[in-house]
Amino acid sequence: MTHDTQAALDRLMRFLAVEGITGQEKAIAEDVAKALVEAGVPAEAIAYDDANTRIPVPTETGNLIVKIPGRGALSNGEPLLFSTHLDTVPLCAGAKARIVGDRIVSGGDTALGGDNRTGCAVLVSLAAELAKQNLDHPPLVLVFCVREESGLWGARYIDLDMVGPVAMGFNYDGSRPADVVTGAVGGDGWSVEIFGRASHAGVAPERGISASMIAAMALADAQAGGWFGKVVKGDKAGTSNVGTVAGRDGRGAGDATNVVTDYCYVEGESRSHDMAFVDAITDAFEAAFVKAAATLVSSEGKTGRVEFKRQRKYHSFAIDRNAPVVQRGIQAIEAIGLTPNPRLVNGGLDANYLTLHGVQTVTFGAGQNEAHTVDEWVDIPAFQNACRLAIALATAR
Structure with a gap:
């Protein structure tokens, strides 16, 4: 599960520099789309749904939905969904990210935006590594949701027809990659x-x-x-x-x-x-x-x-720990040398609505810490493990 760690970190720093508070995600969505093309994803595979026209509060753009065809021996496998959210809380406006040792921090007077620029960087890095390494994988759908921070609106109003049928979902939004969040309030x-x-x-x-x-x-x-x-x-x-x-x-x-x-x-x-x-x-x-x-x-x-x-x-949800989506998550975590920690959380996630829509979705962390505060920071080694985990999830046989 090797990957280009410097390229992944560069993507994260790039995304952290793009402002995109909840409801104002147009700029970050466009930069993520541009980075996907740079990573080898065909432009015609990238589209937006019209969730913003149905969300009852002003929202600049719809959810970014990316379809990546399967490759090699796994190309005919059941499609998998990977999701994250584009927006940050308003406290992140004006953030200036900088690297200090193994951490990314802000200047101290704003939050950082690791929640959820880390998730965006993980999904783009996944697409980049699958193309670069020519890895076998089933068809993938990458979903970058809008307005998660202000009510899970993007996931609530996502165009399921655009997403298409998927077997299970993996959401990135949290701190520790080894956490397998199987349910939320x-x-x-x-x-x-x-x-x-x-x-x-x-x-x-x-x-x-x-x-x-x-x-x-x-x-x-x-x-x-x-x-x-x-x-x-x-x-x-x-x-x-x-x-x-x-x-x-x-x-x-x-x-x-x-x-x-x-x-x-x-x-x-x-x-x-x-x-x-x-x-x-x-x-x-x-x-x-x-x-x-x-x-x-x-x-x-x-x-x-x-x-x-x-x-x-x-709506609350709880996925049985023997469910295929949970077992795939546990096995992928073990495959990269970490110890799985299945758990429930007391905060809402895009997975609440994705699961309600019929796509059982578990959530993993990507290095966020002290989100929604001026002390927010990103654990760089945890972020790199989240990238490795995404590759393991996508390529498991």
Whole structure:
């Protein structure tokens, strides 16, 4: 499983230099496509789907989908899918990658973008090595998804007809190549608009209905009931978080200290490996807001009201460890001299939707560390092992 390590590292540094935060992936998609052609992939094998026209938030381009015909003794084998995502979190804007020893780091005031430029470099390096070494392999489909970081949108709306039939999938998104991620949590995003009643806070506060106080009462009630943070109820477990507390149009809740707040907006999330428990967590927050609105009564006997909305962000999945996709992953990891570590994770992945679409997909790491922080760094030896692993996965007999 040898490969050109310098070429692989050069690709990674090249991709890290291209900005492409979530929803703005056009430039990095074009550079990945260019690198694929340079690696020997025919231009006609590279295309974009129209997922961006169906994603309900602005997205510059569709998913990049690459079809590589099989070669040699394995050319008639069942097609395999390799996937990763093109986008980074907004904190990566302006990143300046540099190599320090066995690490790639940023300047310290932005995240790096190793999540997921490492995956992009692995897939392009796979295509390059298969062509350069003339290796036998079944037909391959390489998928570079958009908007993973903001809701797995690219994988959710991928054009399955363009992908075509595939036997199994291998996703790159994480730290350690030896990790075989066989399942991940599902999650809800929820939001609530709280409508109170304005009143002069110094003259007649009792006539007002504070939307801010309704929010505070609801969140305190949810926390007291054990529904905030790490949530454990009997044999059920999950997590929740409150991410935004604001007013209209991104402003702060309320207009002045002498006016009872008449509007507040709160949004959060619920996660669990058990989708019924995801619902239970979200239900608990909705009930807390409804209760708080009914509890806070003005001197005129009036109450506020709430409008609670929920959205299923992604579905949990768990693939049996005896499934062919897991066994192929384990065997490939062993083939490159590492010890496999099958595991579940508590974050959403493109594999959530690919598996939901009927393509059982396991996920491997490619050297990312401390993603989504200014301390993000890439483990170069782990990245090189991820490249070796991709070759092993694609060429296994």
